Amino acid sequence: MNQAEAILLGLRIWGSIGAVIAAMFLTIGMDRIDDDARDAYIFRPLLIPSILVIWPLVLWRWYLYESGHEHWARRYDPPRKAHFYVGWVLPVGICLIILTGLSQRQTWPAETAPVQLSEPTEISQ
Amino acid sequence: MSVKYIPVQWNWNKYIYDAVMLLGAGLFLYVFLYAAPGILSHERPINAQVHNARAFGACAFVMLTVILCIGPLARLDPRFLPLLYNRRHFGVMTAFVAITHAGYIVDWYFAFSASNKYEALLFANTSYGQLAGFPFEVFGIFALFTLILLAATSHDFWMKFLSPPVWKRIHYLIYPAYLSVVAHVSFGILQDQQNHVFTAIFVGGALAVGVLHLLAALKDRRTDAATSTAAADWVEVCDVAEMNDGFAKIRLLANGERVAVYLNEGRLSAISNSCAHQNGPLGEGRIIDCLVTCPWHGFQYDVTNGRSPAPFTEKVPTYNLKMDGTAVFVDPRANPPGTYVEPLRLRDGTTS
Amino acid sequence: MKQNRGPFFVGYLPAPEALRGFLLAVCVLFVAGLAGFGLAIGVAQDDPGDGAFRFDYGRQTVTGVVELTPYPLLRVTEGNEHIPAGHTLILAGTGKTNVESRAIPLEGQLAQVSGVMLQRGALDMLQLRGGRNGISAAEGAVTPMETVSLGRWKLAGEICDGKCLAGAMRPGRGLAHKACANLCLLGKVPPVFVSSQPVEGSEFLLITGPDGTHLPEKAYHYVAQFVSLEGEVERRGDLLVLRLDPETLEVLQ
Numbered sequence: 001m002n003q004a005e006a007i008l009l010g011l012r013i014w015g016s017i018g019a020v021i022a023a024m025f026l027t028i029g030m031d032r033i034d035d036d037a038r039d040a041y042i043f044r045p046l047l048i049p050s051i052l053v054i055w056p057l058v059l060w061r062w063y064l065y066e067s068g069h070e071h072w073a074r075r076y077d078p079p080r081k082a083h084f085y086v087g088w089v090l091p092v093g094i095c096l097i098i099l100t101g102l103s104q105r106q107t108w109p110a111e112t113a114p115v116q117l118s119e120p121t122e123i124s125q
Numbered sequence: 126m127s128v129k130y131i132p133v134q135w136n137w138n139k140y141i142y143d144a145v146m147l148l149g150a151g152l153f154l155y156v157f158l159y160a161a162p163g164i165l166s167h168e169r170p171i172n173a174q175v176h177n178a179r180a181f182g183a184c185a186f187v188m189l190t191v192i193l194c195i196g197p198l199a200r201l202d203p204r205f206l207p208l209l210y211n212r213r214h215f216g217v218m219t220a221f222v223a224i225t226h227a228g229y230i231v232d233w234y235f236a237f238s239a240s241n242k243y244e245a246l247l248f249a250n251t252s253y254g255q256l257a258g259f260p261f262e263v264f265g266i267f268a269l270f271t272l273i274l275l276a277a278t279s280h281d282f283w284m285k286f287l288s289p290p291v292w293k294r295i296h297y298l299i300y301p302a303y304l305s306v307v308a309h310v311s312f313g314i315l316q317d318q319q320n321h322v323f324t325a326i327f328v329g330g331a332l333a334v335g336v337l338h339l340l341a342a343l344k345d346r347r348t349d350a351a352t353s354t355a356a357a358d359w360v361e362v363c364d365v366a367e368m369n370d371g372f373a374k375i376r377l378l379a380n381g382e383r384v385a386v387y388l389n390e391g392r393l394s395a396i397s398n399s400c401a402h403q404n405g406p407l408g409e410g411r412i413i414d415c416l417v418t419c420p421w422h423g424f425q426y427d428v429t430n431g432r433s434p435a436p437f438t439e440k441v442p443t444y445n446l447k448m449d450g451t452a453v454f455v456d457p458r459a460n461p462p463g464t465y466v467e468p469l470r471l472r473d474g475t476t477s
Numbered sequence: 478m479k480q481n482r483g484p485f486f487v488g489y490l491p492a493p494e495a496l497r498g499f500l501l502a503v504c505v506l507f508v509a510g511l512a513g514f515g516l517a518i519g520v521a522q523d524d525p526g527d528g529a530f531r532f533d534y535g536r537q538t539v540t541g542v543v544e545l546t547p548y549p550l551l552r553v554t555e556g557n558e559h560i561p562a563g564h565t566l567i568l569a570g571t572g573k574t575n576v577e578s579r580a581i582p583l584e585g586q587l588a589q590v591s592g593v594m595l596q597r598g599a600l601d602m603l604q605l606r607g608g609r610n611g612i613s614a615a616e617g618a619v620t621p622m623e624t625v626s627l628g629r630w631k632l633a634g635e636i637c638d639g640k641c642l643a644g645a646m647r648p649g650r651g652l653a654h655k656a657c658a659n660l661c662l663l664g665k666v667p668p669v670f671v672s673s674q675p676v677e678g679s680e681f682l683l684i685t686g687p688d689g690t691h692l693p694e695k696a697y698h699y700v701a702q703f704v705s706l707e708g709e710v711e712r713r714g715d716l717l718v719l720r721l722d723p724e725t726l727e728v729l730q
Contacts, residue, residue: 047283090303106702109729153515183519255698
């Protein structure tokens with residue numbers, strides 16, 4: 001198996017586990033932890049793709065709700081400081097990436113002539 | 126503002142928003158796909174698949190650039206807040222446009238070989254040790270996965286289930302994804318393109334995103350400096366004369382929480398500045414029909430107990446207030462969400 | 478901090494009067510801007526060149542002597558209007574595949590090949606039909622074919638996959654196309670070196686590894702970049718073959 005196959009196999013395994021968890025969460029888990037989800041079924045298929053991807057996070061949150069470890073204060077603490085880091089990482093990053101990209105551009109060596117380094121050595125066949 | 130979840134809670138503004146967005150993206154694609162080929166005077170046309178891939182790729186870039194400008198624009202000038210209202214639909218549409226771009230690429234450049242096309246995408250170019258010729262496809266793959274993840278987790282259910290701060294952290298992935306898109310373009314088409322119209326549009330768009338975020342961050346920092354308070358048992362908010370009826374004063378507490386102190390019909394109440402829905406800044410909203418209304422998506426709360434009116438069930442923490450002369454003080458220890466606090470009644474003539 | 482005392486938008490309520498003009502302007506600017514960018518970017522695409530599948534020529538069937546460089550060539554002895562006798566034809570399979578398994582048993586023998594031509598300027602190639610319809614032994618005497626060594630050369634230019642370059646894809650070269658080119662080369666599609674200036678009259682040279690090997694792995698990292706390289710050049714009919722010395726590969730500044 002080459003690395004590309006291994007990566008794709010890994011993704012398939014990840015997604016398959018996610019599918020099992022999606023089935024459990026959407027049929028059993030959701031109604032237990034979210035009142036708004038009870039008797040609401042049409043929107044549930046919309047959630048499948050994300051559960052396939054972030055199922056470990058789903059399990060963790062599910063556990064927090066079931067075990068009562070979800071602390072209310074954490075729900076009102078948005079990561080607003082990140083705006084400040086984004087504010088300088090984004091412009092600096094964008095400039096660096098574009099300048100690096102542009103610096104790599106080549107121009108067609110139209111002026112470079114072929115050079116014969118040595119005479120033919122033999123005539124084969 | 127869900128009672129029971131449904132796929133999309135439509136209203137007229139969302140219809141208008143989506144119609145304008147689809148019209149813009151549709152026109153971009155239509156003009157690129159059907160008007161441009163006639164104007165290009167190439168001896169032989171660019172392959173349709175490549176032309177399509179470029180149309181959808183460029184469209185996704187422009188859409189993502191517009192989306193990323195909305196946030197900082199709304200922070201710099203609240204008149205742009207309506208653009209924030211339905212931004213998630215814009216993002217989901219961008220994900221679909223980006224998927225179409227990737228589909229054309231994979232089905233063209235990576236098809237026709239003896240290998241699986243997705244494997245080929247991963248192994249065809251492995252020049253990771255160099256800048257020019259770097260497999261820029263991986264930048265696109267990362268950005269595409271991020272866009273799909275963000276689109277897939279855009280439903281209100283996810284915000285509530287993951288909690289707004291966790292949801293927001295996931296959605297901050299849009300920033301590395303955008304840098305990744307910039308790299309995808311810079312080390313891809315930008316290396317070959319001889320006509321620099323696209324280069325100019327690309328650089329202009331990316332710089333606009335960068336500069337707007339910087340300006341918004343600097344403004345946020347000034348605001349934080351102006352509203353931050355030192356640790357104390359009771360934290361001074363302001364003089365009551367500075368307050369306006371129906372509006373709030375925001376204070377950044379020493380523990381990092383923000384409190385919104387509202388004056389409502391001559392009475393003071395304090396709630397968390399973070400909306401239960403998406404942690405929108407409640408203190409930047411205003412009171413409508415006796416209810417604090419979030420400037421982002423219009424979630425409403427009774428300012429005395431932090432509860433959404435029935436049948437809605439959202440709750441935010443409340444804070445205790447006291448007056449010392451005309452100065453308003455807040456207790457930095459939040460009450461659990463939904464706790465009723467008797468409002469402080471002002472004597473007549475103490476406020477403007 | 479300054480408060481927003483201006484008009485206040487609530488998503489599920491009609492937009493405030495005072496904001497409508499502004500929002501309308503934003504909408505118009507957005508839609509017009511996107512249409513404008515679509516047009517500007519759409520018409521700013523570079524000319525992909527004149528390479529193409531020559532379906533307009535119809536199916537081509539010619540006869541000649543099969544040679545392996547190791548990429549299979551046909552030294553045409555019985556040609557037609559588009560592929561004259563004396564021409565050296567590069568042979569490729571469909572898609573990103575090669576015809577080596579079918580050409581190896583016929584090495585040095587007379588064979589009839591059939592398929593569709595790809596052409597870009599002086600470069601052409603024949604994409605063979607499947608199985609024995611594409612290539613099969615032909616009756617007749619084998620004319621000895623000459624290979625003339627032209628000595629060692631230092632050249633500047635770009636390593637491409639010959640098939641996309643010849644017109645299987647437009648555009649079919651450049652860094653944005655590098656992964657596709659590599660995938661072709663992994664499928665042993667004949668690689669072609671585009672020289673900055675003609676070598677003995679040829680701008681395009683079939684490029685191989687040293688001593689009759691396929692393009693070496695090292696060269697894959699240089700595909701689609703403008704490079705300088707050295708190698709032995711030989712003439713096979715009207716086609717030049719460059720035997721790359723991989724140690725001499727250098728990216729041009």
